[in-house]
Amino acid sequence: MTGVHHGYGERTLLTDVSFTLRAGSCLVVRGGNGTGKSTLLRLAAGRESPRAGTVTLDGRPSDEDDPRQRARVAVVLEDDAHHPDLSVREHLLLVALAHGRGESAEEVVDGVVADHGLTGQADLTPDHLSSGQRRAFALAAAFVRPHRLLILDEPESGLDGRARHRLADRLNSARAGGVAVLLATHDDRLAGAVADTGLRFAPDGRLLPDPPGDGVR
Numbered sequence: 001m002t003g004v005h006h007g008y009g010e011r012t013l014l015t016d017v018s019f020t021l022r023a024g025s026c027l028v029v030r031g032g033n034g035t036g037k038s039t040l041l042r043l044a045a046g047r048e049s050p051r052a053g054t055v056t057l058d059g060r061p062s063d064e065d066d067p068r069q070r071a072r073v074a075v076v077l078e079d080d081a082h083h084p085d086l087s088v089r090e091h092l093l094l095v096a097l098a099h100g101r102g103e104s105a106e107e108v109v110d111g112v113v114a115d116h117g118l119t120g121q122a123d124l125t126p127d128h129l130s131s132g133q134r135r136a137f138a139l140a141a142a143f144v145r146p147h148r149l150l151i152l153d154e155p156e157s158g159l160d161g162r163a164r165h166r167l168a169d170r171l172n173s174a175r176a177g178g179v180a181v182l183l184a185t186h187d188d189r190l191a192g193a194v195a196d197t198g199l200r201f202a203p204d205g206r207l208l209p210d211p212p213g214d215g216v217r
């Protein structure tokens, strides 16, 4: 992201924001409610275009409608959609198949379901999940896709302590495999456990360096 300015109406949220995220690294973005974290992630994901500046992924403009990008980037934002009439397992299988997992799809889904503590909920439809289980389900839908970059907006919300530890472990294994992670969170422990660099929103919309700390590893 280079020299990005963005806002809505009269309000400026991002002022001259630049950063680079490399393979295998995790950048955490923090700031109070309404400062612009989700907005920044939507721009990174190519769901929205900035008023000024550029957002590129592997040298190409970030664009969520670009199939090449969707084959490499998995995004969990706050407004995740799901099929109300498919079970957790059926939904994940559909996502895995749509993203080219082919014959390995069932195995990938079974592994991700177990990793996300959803084994007992695999045959339920989303309406029958608790809010924390729905969050785990949204994260699972990202993990069944091929991904070189994960963009996660407050992935910890609704998760209990055990599930947060599992999430930190999964993100660290992903990083070890070369996956880049862009994370917005209010959880300093999660930030410290998974991120190697951090940025924090200043009141003028600039992003200032904010080391993630030690967290719980």
Ligand SMILES: Nc1ncnc2c1ncn2[C@@H]1O[C@H](COP(=O)(O)OP(=O)(O)OP(=O)(O)O)[C@@H](O)[C@H]1O
Pocket: 008, 013, 031, 032, 033, 034, 035, 036, 037, 038, 039, 040
């Ligand atoms: N599409 C939009 N049109 C107009 N205003 C918007 C739009 N999206 C977000 N905003 C406003 O921009 C501001 C920043 O929103 P954003 O969701 O990025 O904040 P956030 O830092 O993620 O907050 P939180 O920690 O509460 O999730 C808010 O005041 C919000 O109302």
